[in-house]
Amino acid sequence: MRAGVIIVEDDRSVREDLVALVRTDERLRLLGAFSSAEDALRGIPALQPQLIVMDINLPRMNGIECVARLKLLLPQVLVLMLTVYEDGDSIFRALKSGATGYLVKRDASEKLLDALQEVQRGGAPMSAHIARQVVQYFHRSEMPAAEAERPSPREREILDLLVKGLILKEVADQLGISLETVRTHVTHIYQKLHVRSRTEAVVKYLRQSQ
Amino acid sequence: MRAGVIIVEDDRSVREDLVALVRTDERLRLLGAFSSAEDALRGIPALQPQLIVMDINLPRMNGIECVARLKLLLPQVLVLMLTVYEDGDSIFRALKSGATGYLVKRDASEKLLDALQEVQRGGAPMSAHIARQVVQYFHRSEMPAAEAERPSPREREILDLLVKGLILKEVADQLGISLETVRTHVTHIYQKLHVRSRTEAVVKYLRQSQ
DNA sequence: CCCGGCATCCCCCGAACGGAGGATAGTCGT
DNA sequence: ACGACTATCCTCCGTTCGGGGGATGCCGGG
Numbered sequence: 001m002r003a004g005v006i007i008v009e010d011d012r013s014v015r016e017d018l019v020a021l022v023r024t025d026e027r028l029r030l031l032g033a034f035s036s037a038e039d040a041l042r043g044i045p046a047l048q049p050q051l052i053v054m055d056i057n058l059p060r061m062n063g064i065e066c067v068a069r070l071k072l073l074l075p076q077v078l079v080l081m082l083t084v085y086e087d088g089d090s091i092f093r094a095l096k097s098g099a100t101g102y103l104v105k106r107d108a109s110e111k112l113l114d115a116l117q118e119v120q121r122g123g124a125p126m127s128a129h130i131a132r133q134v135v136q137y138f139h140r141s142e143m144p145a146a147e148a149e150r151p152s153p154r155e156r157e158i159l160d161l162l163v164k165g166l167i168l169k170e171v172a173d174q175l176g177i178s179l180e181t182v183r184t185h186v187t188h189i190y191q192k193l194h195v196r197s198r199t200e201a202v203v204k205y206l207r208q209s210q
Numbered sequence: 211m212r213a214g215v216i217i218v219e220d221d222r223s224v225r226e227d228l229v230a231l232v233r234t235d236e237r238l239r240l241l242g243a244f245s246s247a248e249d250a251l252r253g254i255p256a257l258q259p260q261l262i263v264m265d266i267n268l269p270r271m272n273g274i275e276c277v278a279r280l281k282l283l284l285p286q287v288l289v290l291m292l293t294v295y296e297d298g299d300s301i302f303r304a305l306k307s308g309a310t311g312y313l314v315k316r317d318a319s320e321k322l323l324d325a326l327q328e329v330q331r332g333g334a335p336m337s338a339h340i341a342r343q344v345v346q347y348f349h350r351s352e353m354p355a356a357e358a359e360r361p362s363p364r365e366r367e368i369l370d371l372l373v374k375g376l377i378l379k380e381v382a383d384q385l386g387i388s389l390e391t392v393r394t395h396v397t398h399i400y401q402k403l404h405v406r407s408r409t410e411a412v413v414k415y416l417r418q419s420q
Numbered sequence: 421c422c423c424g425g426c427a428t429c430c431c432c433c434g435a436a437c438g439g440a441g442g443a444t445a446g447t448c449g450t
Numbered sequence: 451a452c453g454a455c456t457a458t459c460c461t462c463c464g465t466t467c468g469g470g471g472g473a474t475g476c477c478g479g480g
Contacts, residue, residue, distance in 0.1 A: 045380075045383055046383075072374050072375065072376055072380070073376070073380055073383065073384065152425080152426065152427085154426075154427065155426095162409060163409070163413055164282050164410075164413075165282065165405060165406075165407055165409055165410030165413065166282060166283070167407065167465095167466070167467095168466075168467075169466085170255070170282070170283055173255055173256075173283065174283065177427085177428070177429090178428075178429055178430085179429095180428080180429050180430055180431085181427070181428050181429060181430095183467085183468085184427080184428075184429080185426095185427080185428095186467090186468085187468075187469075187470095188426090190468080190469095195375060196375075196468075196469090197375055197377065197436095197467085197468080198408070198409050198467080198468095199372060199373070199375055199408050199409055199412050200374075200375030202409050202412065202413060203373055203374075203375065203412060203416070206413070206416065362455080362456060362457085363456095364456075364457065365456090377435095377436070377437090378436075378437075379436085387457085387458070387459090388458075388459055388460085389459095390458080390459050390460055390461090391457070391458050391459060391460095393437085393438085393459095394457080394458075394459080394460095395456095395457080395458095396437090396438085397438075397439075397440095398456090400438080400439095406438075406439090407437090407438080407466095408437080408438095
């Protein structure tokens with residue numbers, strides 16, 4: 001059976017090139033193409049693809065965030081990141097998010113199909129140099145959260161109460177501040193921890209503080 | 211300043227006796243009396259009492275559960291449990307939930323006021339025999355969850371997905387079942403873990419599985 | 421002196437959630 | 451064969467959440 005493929009790429013002409021390319025390969029079946037991370041998150045789960053080709057540089061939510069979320073919904077899916085960036089940080093974050101391969105855009109037209117095959121065979125298409133960095137990266141246990149990414153003291157105070165199971169209104173009463181203020185703090189916490197729900201925030205917070 | 215007192219007792223005549231008793235003591239100020247745990251939970255936080263006299267044997271939610279929840283909202287409040295039960299298990303669960311003293315009902319009329327004073331002085335009004343058991347109890351690290359209290363395999367499967375931050379709809383898609391089914395499972399999980407929100411459930415689950 | 425981070429408060433809105441019902445069906449042990 | 455536990459699906463309803471705005475005041479670094 002042919003492997004289902006999804007393309008996520010905001011540039012229309014590039015996207016159409018990729019779509020055309022995938023269609024030339026009889027081992028692949030193109031299930032769809034999206035032009036934004038948000039659309040991809042909504043549409044992909046129902047399509048149950050085996051492979052995703054994801055551009056990193058997307059408007060609003062980037063491809064790395066998008067892959068991280070998709071991997072929660074489709075743990076089995078194989079992701080090939082596509083990008084113009086070659087810096088180590090992007091590579092790390094992409095792979096950390098769950099991507100299997102990392103292709104530079106200028107190589108896409110000639111290497112995409114080979115890379116997709118390699119991904120399916122259990123490989124990880126990328127240069128030896130990058131592979132080396134990857135190994136080293138995973139030896140470092142945790143991505144050191146950037147300075148501005150850490151919740152402020154007040155925000156941590158609120159997190160502590162959320163961990164206890166209090167709802168927002170109870171947190172407000174407890175701290176003697178308004179519900180709206182708590183809401184704002186919580187929004188900021190979500191942004192800093194890159195999550196979108198209380199549960200995710202609490203789990204991440206507990207894990208970070210050992 | 212006089213210490214604010216709340217009474218929670220479902221039997222009207224007993225409740226009125228207690229109210230009258232507290233009113234005779236000029237060192238105390240009666241802030242209110244409730245006849246159910248649910249009403250108490252709704253009303254007490256706003257009253258900010260220093261002392262709570264709580265009956266264990268209440269309809270629906272019992273006094274122990276009620277105290278556990280109140281303690282989340284008012285960590286400073288001192289609780290004196292009132293009960294007809296003298297068995298070790300009730301005592302343990304009451305104190306575990308955050309109660310400071312434990313008075314048998316038949317002693318209430320003559321010892322309540324003294325007990326409230328003692329609680330405020332940092333004491334713990336109960337017999338030496340009980341105090342001994344308490345010490346031993348806290349040496350045992352955890353209350354072994356009853357057999358029927360443990361989530362079923364399917365429920366744990368769902369908990370695992372909730373820990374990852376998935377919302378109910380995503381869990382449903384992931385498991386190939388309907389949203390309603392997930393909702394039912396989650397309700398059962400809440401009942402077994404004695405919680406009322408996803409956050410509480412996830413935190414408790416993570417802590418129980420080390 | 422201005423900008424960024426922080427803390428506070430407010431509004432709107434749609435989606436998600438939690439509680440309380442009820443229902444069917446399969447398994448398992450007594 | 452009967453009761454329990456489990457898993458599945460459903461409706462109704464009020465509350466809570468999360469995202470999107472915007473606003474003020476304080477403080478500290480550049």
